Amino acid sequence: MKIKLHPTRIDLPKAARRKVIDLLNQNLADVLDLGLQAKQAHWNVKGPQFIALHELFDKLAEELEEFSDDIAERAVALGGVALGTSQVIAKQSRLNAYPTSLAAGHAHIEAMANALAQFGKSIRAAIDGATSLGDADTADLFTGVSRGTDKLLWLVEAHLQVKE
Numbered sequence: 001m002k003i004k005l006h007p008t009r010i011d012l013p014k015a016a017r018r019k020v021i022d023l024l025n026q027n028l029a030d031v032l033d034l035g036l037q038a039k040q041a042h043w044n045v046k047g048p049q050f051i052a053l054h055e056l057f058d059k060l061a062e063e064l065e066e067f068s069d070d071i072a073e074r075a076v077a078l079g080g081v082a083l084g085t086s087q088v089i090a091k092q093s094r095l096n097a098y099p100t101s102l103a104a105g106h107a108h109i110e111a112m113a114n115a116l117a118q119f120g121k122s123i124r125a126a127i128d129g130a131t132s133l134g135d136a137d138t139a140d141l142f143t144g145v146s147r148g149t150d151k152l153l154w155l156v157e158a159h160l161q162v163k164e
């Protein structure tokens, strides 16, 4: 669907802006889905590490919400429309569906680590995408999100790296 761009004084060429906005919206759908997955884990985790994991998953959701806000607002700043409705997320997200059957802490940790890694891979690719479209600012935004996602993945994977 070709959405009409809003006029802006930003000097990036229109054709490039259109492609960058599409790239932003694709990653917006992914990160919104990921944030909901973190909430799903936050609400449903059980087990002896309950409180630590319940809080960790909420922290993930909060940080992911900040990423989604930055990505959405960049799309609008470039003259686009941020596409963040549940219908668009469900249709566009490239993440695997989060399993609704999980309860045990280790199962949620594994699922969140997989989801963060999947998003981390595509956001890293988006850095190159924005660079090749001549938009260093969006590339920088994606780089920050990528670095932040790697950090969140560390917080989750640390639970898997040593057997007790």
Ligand SMILES: [Fe+2]
Residues within 6 Å of the ligand: 042, 058
């Ligand atoms: Fe809560």
